[in-house]
Amino acid sequence: DDDDVVDHLIVGSGYGGAVLGHRLTAAGHQVLMLEMGQDWSTPGKDGKVFTKMTEPDERSMWFRDRTVMPLATFLGVPIDKVIPRGPGVLDRIDFASMSVYAGRGVGGGSLVNGAMAVAPPRSLVEERMPDVNPDAFYSTYLPRAQQTLGVRSHDAAFVAESPYYQFSRVGRASAEKAGFPVVEVPSLYDPDHLQAEAEGRAPASATAQEVIFGNNHGKRDLTKSYLRLARASGRLTIRTLVRATTLARRPQGGWTVTIESVGPDGTMRPAGTVAAKRVYLAGGSVGTTELLLRSQAHGTLADLPDAVGQGWGPNGNIMVGRANHVTSPTGMKQSTIPVHGIDAWTGAARADRVFAEIAPLPAGIETWVSLYLAITDNPRRGSFGWDPARDRLTLDWSPEHAAPSVAATERVLDAINRAAGTSYRVDLFGTGKAFSDGFTYHPLGGVLLGQATDAGGRLRGHEGVYVVDGSLLPGVVGVNPYLTITAVAEMIAEGAVRDASA
Numbered sequence: 001d002d003d004d005v006v007d008h009l010i011v012g013s014g015y016g017g018a019v020l021g022h023r024l025t026a027a028g029h030q031v032l033m034l035e036m037g038q039d040w041s042t043p044g045k046d047g048k049v050f051t052k053m054t055e056p057d058e059r060s061m062w063f064r065d066r067t068v069m070p071l072a073t074f075l076g077v078p079i080d081k082v083i084p085r086g087p088g089v090l091d092r093i094d095f096a097s098m099s100v101y102a103g104r105g106v107g108g109g110s111l112v113n114g115a116m117a118v119a120p121p122r123s124l125v126e127e128r129m130p131d132v133n134p135d136a137f138y139s140t141y142l143p144r145a146q147q148t149l150g151v152r153s154h155d156a157a158f159v160a161e162s163p164y165y166q167f168s169r170v171g172r173a174s175a176e177k178a179g180f181p182v183v184e185v186p187s188l189y190d191p192d193h194l195q196a197e198a199e200g201r202a203p204a205s206a207t208a209q210e211v212i213f214g215n216n217h218g219k220r221d222l223t224k225s226y227l228r229l230a231r232a233s234g235r236l237t238i239r240t241l242v243r244a245t246t247l248a249r250r251p252q253g254g255w256t257v258t259i260e261s262v263g264p265d266g267t268m269r270p271a272g273t274v275a276a277k278r279v280y281l282a283g284g285s286v287g288t289t290e291l292l293l294r295s296q297a298h299g300t301l302a303d304l305p306d307a308v309g310q311g312w313g314p315n316g317n318i319m320v321g322r323a324n325h326v327t328s329p330t331g332m333k334q335s336t337i338p339v340h341g342i343d344a345w346t347g348a349a350r351a352d353r354v355f356a357e358i359a360p361l362p363a364g365i366e367t368w369v370s371l372y373l374a375i376t377d378n379p380r381r382g383s384f385g386w387d388p389a390r391d392r393l394t395l396d397w398s399p400e401h402a403a404p405s406v407a408a409t410e411r412v413l414d415a416i417n418r419a420a421g422t423s424y425r426v427d428l429f430g431t432g433k434a435f436s437d438g439f440t441y442h443p444l445g446g447v448l449l450g451q452a453t454d455a456g457g458r459l460r461g462h463e464g465v466y467v468v469d470g471s472l473l474p475g476v477v478g479v480n481p482y483l484t485i486t487a488v489a490e491m492i493a494e495g496a497v498r499d500a501s502a
């Protein structure tokens with residue numbers, strides 16, 4: 001009955017959800033947020049909330065018997081470890097030819113990511129996001145996102161000297177030798193904490209192999225910015241370990257969301273429904289698209305725009321490693337937080353349109369490896385569908401889709417190898433494979449802004465349903481994406497708050 005109808009329901013607590021949570025509560029609205037992962041605030045038996053990458057357990061991955069790390073092997077030795085099943089913080093969603101990594105818990109991807117807070121190139125916003133006003137984006141929403149997230153610059157002197165950034169300096173030098181500019185990227189990892197832990201004055205996290213299974217210290221994840229503000233208002237309620245499965249139009253007006261509770265062994269059990277006047281979808285590119293396509297397949301939503309499921313891309317992600325000369329060690333000590341990006345997108349004379357993060361390989365031993373996560377401007381897009389027989393989301397994406405990304409990465413890395421007289425590592429992603437094209441950290445698209453939604457993120461034909469996360473973005477944003485997602489969510493929040501007060 002009507003007593004149980006909430007005004008504002010947010011599905012998911014990552015960047016998009018957190019922005020809406022803060023802006024709606026700040027405008028005086030009561031908000032209910034559903035999050036399928038845990039609230040990561042209680043330490044485990046070892047006194048820590050999160051595990052190191054090298055010592056995974058049931059906290060590390062979302063219901064897996066074994067870790068599934070981006071690097072499969074090292075010198076032919078498998079890296080993955082057997083772990084107990086549990087609602088761990090890092091998920092990997094496996095489609096036929098693409099695996100998507102995503103954070104699970106209050107704070108979404110901010111719990112597991114590398115904290116790099118990079119602004120997208122203006123040309124990208126202008127060319128690929130026609131429904132975003134670039135002037136407003138760069139003068140209003142981006143600074144608002146940077147400020148509220150708490151983005152800071154790394155300490156240049158520290159980066160220039162610390163043994164923990166030897167790997168990054170080696171990567172930088174070889175890129176510059178090949179003529180590529182290298183930029184120092186802003187971050188949400190506290191530079192003071194980083195320096196203090198490197199010098200033994202603070203508890204170690206980035207310098208202690210913590211990142212993709214969470215950081216116990218130093219990282220300003222969303223629970224320390226947007227979600228903290230929203231909680232402090234006293235108007236936000238978060239229900240954890242609850243997954244939204246379908247959305248339906250409520251005959252009396254508004255929307256009904258069917259929910260399941262997530263059991264300790266990963267079994268999902270029906271847990272009733274939540275009715276809401278307005279629903280904000282923030283489950284991330286895969287989560288939001290899945291909810292909509294399941295609703296359509298199960299017959300709870302009719303008239304879904306044809307654009308739902310379309311326009312997906314992995315931000316052109318390709319991972320690749322180079323073998324440095326023995327005279328260029330990358331260091332036994334490596335911080336997990338990247339600080340440098342090779343800007344072969346806007347910075348280079350050639351039009352490679354590649355932005356390659358110089359990534360750490362914090363193995364605790366000398367590897368001589370320079371590792372890169374390249375972001376490339378691949379024009380090919382995948383699309384989501386629904387397999388009724390298996391009742392699950394599918395992704396039409398093949399190695400053919402990734403081919404332009406591999407080619408662009410190869411052009412840049414070939415040039416670096418030529419200048420340095422070095423070669424690729426072919427033992428990291430399965431034998432003989434230099435370029436890893438089968439996973440992404442940066443899923444984008446599925447419910448594109450201005451196509452499946454209007455320019456304010458309102459799902460077309462579904463009044464009161466908003467999409468506020470990475471599913472809005474056009475498959476590639478040219479840099480690591482959360483800052484762009486946050487800024488776009490700020491833009492949508494402005495209109496949503498206006499709608500709510502109208």
Ligand code: FAD
Pocket residue numbers: 011012013014015016017034035036037101102103104105106107108109110112113114115116117118212242243244245282283284285287288291441442443468469470471479480481482483485
């Ligand atoms: P998410 O942050 O994924 O949040 C979605 C939330 O919704 C999750 O908490 C999820 O559990 C929840 N959810 C999903 N479906 C449902 C449902 N049906 N019901 C209830 N809850 C649901 N980006 C950068 O910019 N810089 C980096 O350094 C960086 N490093 C990364 C490293 C790793 C290992 C990974 C995995 C990602 C990284 N990213 C980085 C990417 C970045 O974290 C994501 O782009 C970002 O988190 C996406 O934001 P979002 O709001 O779209 O969704």
